[in-house]
Amino acid sequence: MATEPLAEQPGLAGPAAWELEAEREHVHGLGPWRLGLRRLRRNKTAIAFGILFVLLVLACLAAPLWAKHVAHTTPDANHLSDTIKLNGKTTNVVGLDGVPIGPTYKGKFFLGADPNGRDIMVRLLYGGRNSLMIGVVAALMTTVLSVVLGVVAGYFRGWLDLAVRSLLDIMWSFPVLILGVALGVALALGGLQIGPITIGGDSLIIPIFIIGLVYVPYMARPVRGQVLALREKEFVEAARAQGAGPLRIMFSEVVPNLASTILVFFTLLIANAVLLESALSFLGAGVRPPNPSWGTMIDEGVDRIATAPHLTVVPGLMLVLTVLSLNVFGDGVRDALDPRAKVRLER
Amino acid sequence: MGRFIVRRVLQMVLVMFAVSVLTFLIFNVIPNSDPAVRMAGRHTSESTIQAIRKEWGFNESLPKQYVTTMEKVVTGDLKSQFTQLPVGKEIVKGLPRTFSLAIGAALLWMFVAICFGLYSAVKAGKFADRFLTIIALIGISMPVFWIGALMNYYLGFKLGWFPNGGYVEFTKDPIGWFYHLILPWTALAILFVGFYSRVLRSNVLDTINEDYVRTARAKGLSERQIMVRHVLRNSMIPIVTLWGLDFGAVLGGGAILTETVFDLQGVGQYTAEAIGQLDVPPVLAVTMFSAFFIVLLNAVVDIMYAYLDPRIRLQ
Numbered sequence: 275m276a277t278e279p280l281a282e283q284p285g286l287a288g289p290a291a292w293e294l295e296a297e298r299e300h301v302h303g304l305g306p307w308r309l310g311l312r313r314l315r316r317n318k319t320a321i322a323f324g325i326l327f328v329l330l331v332l333a334c335l336a337a338p339l340w341a342k343h344v345a346h347t348t349p350d351a352n353h354l355s356d357t358i359k360l361n362g363k364t365t366n367v368v369g370l371d372g373v374p375i376g377p378t379y380k381g382k383f384f385l386g387a388d389p390n391g392r393d394i395m396v397r398l399l400y401g402g403r404n405s406l407m408i409g410v411v412a413a414l415m416t417t418v419l420s421v422v423l424g425v426v427a428g429y430f431r432g433w434l435d436l437a438v439r440s441l442l443d444i445m446w447s448f449p450v451l452i453l454g455v456a457l458g459v460a461l462a463l464g465g466l467q468i469g470p471i472t473i474g475g476d477s478l479i480i481p482i483f484i485i486g487l488v489y490v491p492y493m494a495r496p497v498r499g500q501v502l503a504l505r506e507k508e509f510v511e512a513a514r515a516q517g518a519g520p521l522r523i524m525f526s527e528v529v530p531n532l533a534s535t536i537l538v539f540f541t542l543l544i545a546n547a548v549l550l551e552s553a554l555s556f557l558g559a560g561v562r563p564p565n566p567s568w569g570t571m572i573d574e575g576v577d578r579i580a581t582a583p584h585l586t587v588v589p590g591l592m593l594v595l596t597v598l599s600l601n602v603f604g605d606g607v608r609d610a611l612d613p614r615a616k617v618r619l620e621r
Numbered sequence: 622m623g624r625f626i627v628r629r630v631l632q633m634v635l636v637m638f639a640v641s642v643l644t645f646l647i648f649n650v651i652p653n654s655d656p657a658v659r660m661a662g663r664h665t666s667e668s669t670i671q672a673i674r675k676e677w678g679f680n681e682s683l684p685k686q687y688v689t690t691m692e693k694v695v696t697g698d699l700k701s702q703f704t705q706l707p708v709g710k711e712i713v714k715g716l717p718r719t720f721s722l723a724i725g726a727a728l729l730w731m732f733v734a735i736c737f738g739l740y741s742a743v744k745a746g747k748f749a750d751r752f753l754t755i756i757a758l759i760g761i762s763m764p765v766f767w768i769g770a771l772m773n774y775y776l777g778f779k780l781g782w783f784p785n786g787g788y789v790e791f792t793k794d795p796i797g798w799f800y801h802l803i804l805p806w807t808a809l810a811i812l813f814v815g816f817y818s819r820v821l822r823s824n825v826l827d828t829i830n831e832d833y834v835r836t837a838r839a840k841g842l843s844e845r846q847i848m849v850r851h852v853l854r855n856s857m858i859p860i861v862t863l864w865g866l867d868f869g870a871v872l873g874g875g876a877i878l879t880e881t882v883f884d885l886q887g888v889g890q891y892t893a894e895a896i897g898q899l900d901v902p903p904v905l906a907v908t909m910f911s912a913f914f915i916v917l918l919n920a921v922v923d924i925m926y927a928y929l930d931p932r933i934r935l936q
Contacts, residue, residue, distance in 0.1 A: 449874030452873050452874050457647060457651075458896070460651060558899075576766070598759055605758070
């Protein structure tokens with residue numbers, strides 16, 4: 275929130291007061307971002323989970339290193355008839371009854387194998403790349419779409435607002451999962467064509483597109499609400515008086531004031547997108563096998579939970595850790611940036 | 622009041638129309654392929670495709686196609702492309718199971734969330750509050766099908782405390798019905814407990830500073846009376862709205878994942894199986910009906926609010 279220099283300095287008005295204000299800022303004032311960062315740093319839990327998320331991302335990025343130098347295999351390589359030495363005994367990677375080995379906690383098959391004899395650890399890391407990539411890109415897509423729609427609707431109001439709001443309301447009438455599933459089933463065979471670009475039904479872009487789309491109403495509505503309030507503020511009026519056009523007002527006056535909202539939403543959106551990806555893949559309407567993702571791995575594992583529970587437990591735990599770290603960190607960021615949060619935490 | 626209801630119902634019909642158009646567009650227009658080919662599925666013959674094209678009128682203009690599709694959906698003429706069973710009948714058959722799951726879970730999550738949220742708010746900032754916040758966040762972060770599968774395996778299959786999936790009809794064996802649904806209810810409720818208890822906590826903390834709460838305290842009411850009659854009641858208003866909507870979302874969405882894991886054979890599992898086979902007609906019908914249901918619930922909630930709070934009628 276802006277301070278009120280005029281009230282504090284009754285003798286000064288106009289540029290003189292601004293100058294004074296600027297100087298005061300320069301000497302010992304802290305901007306909202308600095309204050310937010312300071313509050314965030316005090317929240318040890320949020321920082322710890324933020325670091326955890328970064329570590330998880332780094333681990334998944336290092337997937338090829340692990341595959342090449344530790345596990346000596348690839349995510350799609352089958353080892354159906356291979357054997358491995360365990361405690362001096364030679365064991366089949368996949369037993370004669372079709373049951374794969376569990377975690378060895380050694381380089382090869384660190385977290386066990388799946389029924390095709392594929393290395394779970396390697397697939398987990400490669401799958402994580404897909405899940406995280408889908409989550410981040412889809413969240414980015416949702417954010418960009420929501421900000422554009424919300425800002426345009428809130429700024430121009432009138433029929434444009436009505437059109438955007440109606441569209442969002444209609445999308446909002448569908449449960450997120452159902453909308454995702456409907457799009458997933460519709461696009462699975464034949465894929466999607468946008469202008470000259472054709473995207474195959476098995477491509478990872480399809481789940482990104484679906485997930486990026488279905489969350490738009492949930493972010494665009496609050497953004498629009500904020501823009502409706504912001505557009506009445508003095509600084510917008512000032513910009514307009516200086517001759518700024520609607521585009522400039524929207525993107526250099528209004529959007530920067532949405533930054534903290536956008537940041538918080540973006541973090542929470544990644545978490546939700548990763549969750550939705552897993553649900554869609556579990557149902558067969560998201561990532562298509564043999565592409566690994568945490569959702570497809572759980573899907574493959576659930577059928578064999580009675581004989582090889584590690585197939586379900588391992589990718590699920592990884593998923594929960596990722597989503598949890600994002601949720602806790604996002605919560606911390608919100609508490610740190612939203613001035614109202616301080617009031618709530620004081621009690 | 623009468624005018625408000627009429628206006629709200631008209632609006633509802635309009636939204637339902639828009640929802641049906643959007644569903645139609647998703648399945649018949651957006652994708653980059655012949656809708657007849659997609660509807661026929663992965664393994665099919667040219668003659669099937671021809672037959673589907675004729676039946677659904679895919680050679681006709683879009684408005685005509687829309688009318689044909691809606692006729693099929695509304696009259697129950699829609700058939701699964703794989704089993705050839707009528708979709709409408711299958712949905713109706715599964716409804717009691719899906720409703721059993723959704724209603725029980727909704728009651729459970731509301732009850733637990735009120736306990737957690739209120740306790741969290743009373744102990745705000747203390748250890749108990751932080752602990753419950755972490756628990757809530759963990760609940761929000763777990764995919765329902767994963768925790769459901771683990772519960773079913775460890776508590777149902779391995780320890781044998783609960784039945785290993787399946788459903789028993791209420792009319793035949795109420796206790797068996799309850800017993801079979803405990804795990805599915807819990808799995809489905811976990812997510813919402815996390816969400817609702819946090820919303821309730823912040824609502825309670827906002828309400829606690831209201832003047833009427835101070836008045837109540839000044840009157841000498843006991844802390845318990847203040848919390849339940851003054852604070853909780855007013856903090857519940859936003860939650861009850863959410864509740865109505867989420868109930869609809871569970872019927873149309875969350876049930877798909879939960880029923881599959883616990884083999885409840887309701888509408889959700891029916892949908893999940895159709896999704897697995899890329900069987901378009903059932904998915905189309907379920908998509909449309911679940912959105913209709915949410916629009917309807919929305920209207921009912923609005924009308925109830927207008928009845929309770931006359932100010933809303935004038936907006």
